Amino acid sequence: MHIALAIALLVLASILFHALSPWWQTPIASNWGSIDTALHVTLLICALAFVGLNLFLAYTLWKYRHRPGNRAHYEPENARLEKRLTFWTAIGIAGMLAPGLIAWHEYVTVPADAAVIEATGQQWQWGFRYPGRDGVLGTAAVEHVDADNPFGMNPRDPYGRDDVLVETNELHLPLGKPVKVVLRSKDVLHDFYVPHFRAKMDLVPGIVTYFWMTPTKSGSYEILCAELCGVGHHQMRGNVIVEDQRAYETWLGEQMTFGQMLAEREQQRGAGGTQLARAAPPAGAAAKAGGR
Amino acid sequence: MATIADDLRPLHHPKTWIGRYVWSQDHKVIAIQYGVTAIGVGLFALVLSFLMRLQLGFPGRFDFIQPENYLQFVTMHGMIMVVYLLTALLLGGFGNYLIPLMIGARDMVFPFVNMLSYWFYLLSVIVLFAGLFVPGGPTGGGWTLYPPQTITGGTPGASWGILMMMASLGIFVIAFTMGGLNYVTTVLQARTRGMTLMRMPCSVWGIFVASIMGLLAFPALFVAAIMTILDSVVGTSFFVPEIVSMGEKTGHTGGSPILFQHLFWFFGHPEVYIVALPAFGIVSDLISVHARKNLFGYRMMVWAIVIIGGLSFFVWAHHMYVSGMNPYFGFFFATSTLVIAIPTAIKVYNWLLTLWRGDIHLRVPMLFAIAFLFTFIHGGLTGLFLGNVSVDVPLSDTFFVVGHFHMVMGVSPVLVVFGAIYHWYPKITGRMWDERLARLHFWITFLGTYAIFLPMHYLGMLGVPRRYYALGDTVFIPDSVHYANMGITIAAGLVFAAQGLFFYNMIWSLFRGPRADPNPWGAASLEWQTPDTPPHHGNWGERLPTVYRWAYDYSVPGAARDFIPQNEPPPAQNPAGGPQA
Numbered sequence: 001m002h003i004a005l006a007i008a009l010l011v012l013a014s015i016l017f018h019a020l021s022p023w024w025q026t027p028i029a030s031n032w033g034s035i036d037t038a039l040h041v042t043l044l045i046c047a048l049a050f051v052g053l054n055l056f057l058a059y060t061l062w063k064y065r066h067r068p069g070n071r072a073h074y075e076p077e078n079a080r081l082e083k084r085l086t087f088w089t090a091i092g093i094a095g096m097l098a099p100g101l102i103a104w105h106e107y108v109t110v111p112a113d114a115a116v117i118e119a120t121g122q123q124w125q126w127g128f129r130y131p132g133r134d135g136v137l138g139t140a141a142v143e144h145v146d147a148d149n150p151f152g153m154n155p156r157d158p159y160g161r162d163d164v165l166v167e168t169n170e171l172h173l174p175l176g177k178p179v180k181v182v183l184r185s186k187d188v189l190h191d192f193y194v195p196h197f198r199a200k201m202d203l204v205p206g207i208v209t210y211f212w213m214t215p216t217k218s219g220s221y222e223i224l225c226a227e228l229c230g231v232g233h234h235q236m237r238g239n240v241i242v243e244d245q246r247a248y249e250t251w252l253g254e255q256m257t258f259g260q261m262l263a264e265r266e267q268q269r270g271a272g273g274t275q276l277a278r279a280a281p282p283a284g285a286a287a288k289a290g291g292r
Numbered sequence: 293m294a295t296i297a298d299d300l301r302p303l304h305h306p307k308t309w310i311g312r313y314v315w316s317q318d319h320k321v322i323a324i325q326y327g328v329t330a331i332g333v334g335l336f337a338l339v340l341s342f343l344m345r346l347q348l349g350f351p352g353r354f355d356f357i358q359p360e361n362y363l364q365f366v367t368m369h370g371m372i373m374v375v376y377l378l379t380a381l382l383l384g385g386f387g388n389y390l391i392p393l394m395i396g397a398r399d400m401v402f403p404f405v406n407m408l409s410y411w412f413y414l415l416s417v418i419v420l421f422a423g424l425f426v427p428g429g430p431t432g433g434g435w436t437l438y439p440p441q442t443i444t445g446g447t448p449g450a451s452w453g454i455l456m457m458m459a460s461l462g463i464f465v466i467a468f469t470m471g472g473l474n475y476v477t478t479v480l481q482a483r484t485r486g487m488t489l490m491r492m493p494c495s496v497w498g499i500f501v502a503s504i505m506g507l508l509a510f511p512a513l514f515v516a517a518i519m520t521i522l523d524s525v526v527g528t529s530f531f532v533p534e535i536v537s538m539g540e541k542t543g544h545t546g547g548s549p550i551l552f553q554h555l556f557w558f559f560g561h562p563e564v565y566i567v568a569l570p571a572f573g574i575v576s577d578l579i580s581v582h583a584r585k586n587l588f589g590y591r592m593m594v595w596a597i598v599i600i601g602g603l604s605f606f607v608w609a610h611h612m613y614v615s616g617m618n619p620y621f622g623f624f625f626a627t628s629t630l631v632i633a634i635p636t637a638i639k640v641y642n643w644l645l646t647l648w649r650g651d652i653h654l655r656v657p658m659l660f661a662i663a664f665l666f667t668f669i670h671g672g673l674t675g676l677f678l679g680n681v682s683v684d685v686p687l688s689d690t691f692f693v694v695g696h697f698h699m700v701m702g703v704s705p706v707l708v709v710f711g712a713i714y715h716w717y718p719k720i721t722g723r724m725w726d727e728r729l730a731r732l733h734f735w736i737t738f739l740g741t742y743a744i745f746l747p748m749h750y751l752g753m754l755g756v757p758r759r760y761y762a763l764g765d766t767v768f769i770p771d772s773v774h775y776a777n778m779g780i781t782i783a784a785g786l787v788f789a790a791q792g793l794f795f796y797n798m799i800w801s802l803f804r805g806p807r808a809d810p811n812p813w814g815a816a817s818l819e820w821q822t823p824d825t826p827p828h829h830g831n832w833g834e835r836l837p838t839v840y841r842w843a844y845d846y847s848v849p850g851a852a853r854d855f856i857p858q859n860e861p862p863p864a865q866n867p868a869g870g871p872q873a
Contacts, residue, residue, distance in 0.1 A: 003654060003662055010742060012665065022772050023684070032686075039683045046673040052641065053669050060647045061662065064583075067655065071854060072585035072847035073649035081645075082589055082638065096680055097630045101623060103682035108619040109395040123446045123538070142534045142541075183616075187537045189549060191614065191689060195755030195768055198686040204549055204617040205440060206533025209616035218792045221345035222768060226689035226757050228434045230446035232357040234760040 004061035011054045032215040034103040042096045065133040110212040114178040121190035121203040124232030128171045132162030154165040169238035172214050174248040180212040191227035215242040317403035318829050319388045322410050326384030326603040334377035340369040341790050349781025351762045359761040360448035363432030368437025382570040387499040393819035396484025396837045398830045412467035416460045423456030431457045439531040449562035452741035458517040465514040475503040486839035493817045493843040498573020499509040502566045509562035516555040516837050557608035565604040571708040575661050581815045583650030586844040589642040596635040603632045613684045622681040656730040660711030663738040671700025694754025695745045703741045718808030722826050725801040733793040740787035748806045776830040816855045817843040
């Protein structure tokens with residue numbers, strides 16, 4: 001008897017918890033409203049099933065509880081009922097799957113005009129790279145990483161010279177412009193996650209992964225690492241600042257390019273220069289290098 | 293149909309106490325060995341989870357929990373609960389005990405291999421625990437053990453701990469293979485006269501299909517374990533590409549971290565069902581017995597088990613939607629994942645329809661079965677969020693996932709395990725447990741676990757990430773989240789303490805409990821019809837039982853009692869007259 005009441009009350013408590021709890025999605029700040037829509041459709045269908053099934057359970061437990069003289073009904077199966085239930089379940093499933101797949105199609109289709117920026121991860125910090133004036137990210141790989149070249153920029157790639165390198169855990173994005181975020185890890189798995197953007201993707205050493213989005217609300221949002229990456233996992237934080245185009249460009253202009261960084265290091269080391277700088281082709285060759 | 297002969301001679305009757313209780317080849321003793329070991333290990337993992345909750349509820353208050361300890365707790369807790377507790381208990385424990393008794397066999401078909409299976413399992417547990425004491429401690433790479441981090445600096449136990457874990461898993465797979473082959477062969481070859489496959493109780497069906505799945509899935513884990521050991525010790529590069537770890541290159545080149553994830557989840561997802569299917573089967577039987585009603589849609593239930601088992605090999609990458617694998621896989625795996633919800637939903641409907649128009653006796657095993665229905669409906673539905681690829685993107689790696697999988701494959705199977713232990717305890721021990729303690733244990737466990745895991749879903753919606761030692765100052769996480777974490781920890785403490793009632797009840801009743809009736813619930817299935825309680829070695833005395841009907845003849849119209857045992861002949865074929873129960 002108590003269990004029937006308990007199930008009914010738990011359903012009621014779950015609904016109240018949902019209505020009253022202060023914990024819900026953060027206000028969305030990207031174009032991924034379609035993900036939220038798919039989530040809300042899923043929630044609605046699942047909530048109906050949850051309430052319906054459990055209230056049926058509670059009612060059954062109460063109505064058919066054992067009383068002296070009771071005897072259960074004997075009915076091994078009922079093919080028509082089972083077929084009907086299967087059919088309506090399939091409809092409900094399709095109702096959830098369709099908006100989910102539509103949103104996923106959007107998620108994997110990067111718009112042609114998306115700007116490219118790169119986020120790199122290492123235990124336990126973020127770095128960011130912008131393609132610079134040529135609009136192309138230079139090649140980079142772990143084999144080039146050393147103390148002078150934390151991003152692993154290929155010193156022979158002319159496209160990398162004007163890349164803007166940011167090592168401060170702070171990413172700036174222009175408001176309202178689609179951006180493809182390419183992801184690279186130097187050591188272990190990480191995951192670039194901004195709750196307000198809804199989007200996330202793992203950084204996988206050895207390959208380049210990506211996702212895309214359009215920031216739709218200016219402000220400062222937190223970046224979390226969402227894939228376990230060692231003892232400092234919970235401290236691998238960053239910030240993304242979404243601002244209008246002018247502020248963004250001003251900020252970008254203040255950052256160092258790979259070329260400037262190399263020059264500065266060379267100055268610091270005096271006339272000898274570094275191996276890295278010597279290996280680099282002269283500036284003129286960059287323009288002629290052409291297609292890659 | 294092939295049956296093991298009535299002849300008792302092939303059985304190795306033990307001559308000494310050690311032969312009877314230690315190096316035993318009796319499936320019932322092996323089952324208890326498996327069960328007690330698994331529950332003991334699970335108790336350790338329960339303590340770990342409470343330590344984790346202490347850290348999350350009261351961050352900074354307990355100095356002895358440092359980030360590396362926290363991650364080690366997370367890892368050991370997860371791996372132990374999934375593999376060393378649930379898999380071992382449901383298959384090694386319940387599988388061993390129930391299969392021969394339910395199908396009318398004297399024992400497993402390979403009793404010696406069955407014994408070896410347990411001792412290899414014990415060895416895997418010993419190696420696992422030895423891993424606690426190696427330099428650097430146990431691995432803290434998360435129960436998924438994703439490389440490269442499990443074998444590189446920055447992760448606790450990256451040198452020795454991970455090797456012990458992988459070695460232990462390898463040994464476990466060997467133990468499981470010996471057990472699993474036995475269960476499958478016994479079900480196929482040793483059923484008694486009249487016990488057709490479609491007369492077997494659902495418990496046997498669930499364990500049978502789960503065993504086949506284990507035989508197909510565990511090898512993927514086995515090779516992943518060996519390849520990780522090679523990457524770590526010999527310097528091969530199966531899973532590790534060129535990386536710079538802690539400022540130094542490791543010398544690896546060209547490996548693929550995602551390959552490990554495919555191997556892991558090719559094992560890991562079927563593993564969910566390896567745990568779930570026996571629980572599904574057992575709960576079907578509990579509901580039918582205590583509702584005094586035939587299991588509704590038995591054939592559909594059996595087919596649902598088989599279909600779920602088959603489909604579960606085609607959904608593994610739904611754990612990897614944001615892993616960086618080719619994103620187009622998402623379309624396939626989201627579809628296959630949501631399709632598997634259909635046979636699962638059918639099972640839920642049929643459980644509910646079994647109760648409908650029943651004569652429901654709310655005894656303790658039934659209470660646990662009903663609680664399972666509630667938590668499983670909850671956990672199954674939240675799975676649809678995570679399986680639905682784009683909805684998974686904001687939720688993956690958050691507390692929503694933690695809430696979901698604990699509800700669906702933590703709380704739900706554990707409730708079934710409790711129900712099953714209360715249900716079969718009188719048969720196993722010949723004694724009855726204390727009703728009041730059992731009810732108290734039930735209510736605290738059921739309501740407490742819901743209080744623990746329901747709020748976690750909402751924290752996950754907000755975006756609170758999992759596997760975080762501390763949330764620190766995070767702007768989007770309000771103070772109220774810290775209060776929620778405190779509340780969850782307090783609920784966890786209550787549930788943790790309530791398990792003391794269970795252990796006290798089980799141990800006390802073993803010695804002081806009243807003698808139990810051989811068939812206290814009036815169950816129709818074969819294990820309740822043994823000549824002795826607890827059953828002796830060989831189970832059936834001189835002659836194996838003959839089966840005349842399915843396991844669910846409850847409240848048959850016209851019958852004198854509200855159940856007809858499986859071995860009771862129909863009146864027409866019983867010229868001697870009178871049932872031979």
